[in-house]
Amino acid sequence: MEGYPWWPCLVYNHPFDGTFIREKGKSVRVHVQFFDDGPTRGWVSKRLLKPYTGSKSKEAQKGGHFYSSKSEILRAMQRADEALNKDKIKRLELAVCDEPSEPEEEEETEVRHSIISVKGVMGGEVMCVQ
Numbered sequence: 001m002e003g004y005p006w007w008p009c010l011v012y013n014h015p016f017d018g019t020f021i022r023e024k025g026k027s028v029r030v031h032v033q034f035f036d037d038g039p040t041r042g043w044v045s046k047r048l049l050k051p052y053t054g055s056k057s058k059e060a061q062k063g064g065h066f067y068s069s070k071s072e073i074l075r076a077m078q079r080a081d082e083a084l085n086k087d088k089i090k091r092l093e094l095a096v097c098d099e100p101s102e103p104e105e106e107e108e109t110e111v112r113h114s115i116i117s118v119k120g121v122m123g124g125e126v127m128c129v130q
Helices: 071-084 088-092
Strands: 007-011 021-024 027-034 040-045 049-051 110-112 126-129
Touching (some): 027 126, 071 126
Antiparallel strands (some): 007 027, 007 126, 021 027, 027 040
16 A cells, blocks of 8 residues: 555455455455454555565565565565465455455445456456555
8 A cells, every 4th residue: 555565465355345456447356364462454546566476585585665674564475475375265365354454445336256356356356455
């Protein structure tokens, strides 16, 4: 989310709406659960999402775009790595957070159902929010 460091997350259906994509005009937001202590969730702009390819990837190593030495991000990366080793069905079982991390927007939106992909974003994908 804007103003925060990058963070690994899991794309999954909103626990009450049953969808993971919201569109309003040209704005597309994706519902995610963050891999952190006491999982949190929220709607993030699709433009801030990048595929997470693991802590051993070049981007996650020193000098890479996603490199961090912060202990909380390293723990989140470990959880994201564990999720990457699961199939999508098992990954979605990791989605346990039904409390929003911030007040949810109650704006008028066009909602797409989870079977729709928005240019590579599917439910169960492990991503990074920048």
